[in-house]
Amino acid sequence: MPTRTKIIxxxxxxxxxxxxxxxxxxxxxxxxFFTFSENSGPERSAPSSTMAVSGNAVQTKINIxxxxxxxxxxxxxxxxxxxxxxxxxxxKNGLFRRIEDIMNVSGIGxxxxxxxxxxxxxxxxxxxxxxxxxxxxxxxxTQSSSSTRTAAVHIVIxxxxxxxxxxxxxxxxxxxxxxxxxxxxxxxxRLVKRTQSGTADTLLKSWNEDALIPAGGYYTWANAxxxxxxxxxxxxxxxxxxxxxxVAIRHGPxxxxxxxxxxxxxxxxNSFIETAPYPVNPGANQIIKRKFTNGVIEDTDNxxxxxxxR
Numbered sequence: 001m002p003t004r005t006k007i008i009x010x011x012x013x014x015x016x017x018x019x020x021x022x023x024x025x026x027x028x029x030x031x032x033f034f035t036f037s038e039n040s041g042p043e044r045s046a047p048s049s050t051m052a053v054s055g056n057a058v059q060t061k062i063n064i065x066x067x068x069x070x071x072x073x074x075x076x077x078x079x080x081x082x083x084x085x086x087x088x089x090x091x092k093n094g095l096f097r098r099i100e101d102i103m104n105v106s107g108i109g110x111x112x113x114x115x116x117x118x119x120x121x122x123x124x125x126x127x128x129x130x131x132x133x134x135x136x137x138x139x140x141x142t143q144s145s146s147s148t149r150t151a152a153v154h155i156v157i158x159x160x161x162x163x164x165x166x167x168x169x170x171x172x173x174x175x176x177x178x179x180x181x182x183x184x185x186x187x188x189x190r191l192v193k194r195t196q197s198g199t200a201d202t203l204l205k206s207w208n209e210d211a212l213i214p215a216g217g218y219y220t221w222a223n224a225x226x227x228x229x230x231x232x233x234x235x236x237x238x239x240x241x242x243x244x245x246x247v248a249i250r251h252g253p254x255x256x257x258x259x260x261x262x263x264x265x266x267x268x269x270n271s272f273i274e275t276a277p278y279p280v281n282p283g284a285n286q287i288i289k290r291k292f293t294n295g296v297i298e299d300t301d302n303x304x305x306x307x308x309x310r
Contacts, residue, residue: 160288190254244281275300
């Protein structure tokens with residue numbers, strides 16, 4: 001074979017090698033960006049923070065703050081009615097701040113929630129504003145508190161004691177729980193009570209300065225004479241509570257400030273009842289305690305259902 005021909009063939013071989021190398025490199029780059037499914041073809045990779053891997057399947061959690069009705073139907077135990085209720089609640093009350101807040105939606109209780117809790121997320125959301133925290137309507141006497149709390153409201157009355165027994169009838173305390181992942185500032189709020197059929201608030205404590213409840217923590221008010229309370233209270237006043245009373249946390253002034261949470265017990269017939277009062281008065285050193293189910297607070301706006309005696 002002539003030398004000139006050999007040179008031309010050699011140059012062509014080198015050129016083809018360069019072309020094949022470039023094509024292989026491009027294919028490798030594309031394959032890193034796409035994964036291929038046998039049935040559905042190329043799929044763009046999603047951020048790992050929204051995905052969970054189970055076997056060979058890739059499962060994406062559903063953001064309950066942005067999901068459409070069709071996407072919500074993918075949740076276990078959720079049909080068209082519940083999907084629509086979630087969207088209506090979200091449009092009316094704003095973002096869910098914890099996945100547990102979806103239980104504020106009518107028809108979604110703890111059992112339904114446990115069925116899909118591993119399928120949902122709330123995504124990245126900003127902290128609540130004070131206007132969101134106080135977006136609560138007042139509750140009228142013996143009326144079901146169907147007025148809706150925003151998902152941002154995270155403080156609830158968790159425990160109440162009204163007596164320590166003979167000569168200790170003012171061994172009273174009220175414990176407030178902050179279920180959110182952020183500290184809650186009580187400044188501008190007040191703890192008030194009403195007697196059995198009272199129509200006006202009696203102030204137990206008002207917070208005019210910063211008073212923070214830690215995230216996931218408690219804050220306790222007690223009567224000043226209850227010095228043996230352990231752990232000790234965070235604040236004391238001379239106010240007291242007794243049988244057939246009700247207490248509430250208000251944002252704003254007595255009587256007209258917005259109610260954040262309220263509890264009534266015994267034969268109470270005042271405006272602090274949520275649906276129905278807890279049916280009995282606690283005895284000496286007994287505590288009316290909010291129920292927790294699987295680590296989640298019970299807050300169905302029904303005092304008789306949400307509390308128990310301990």
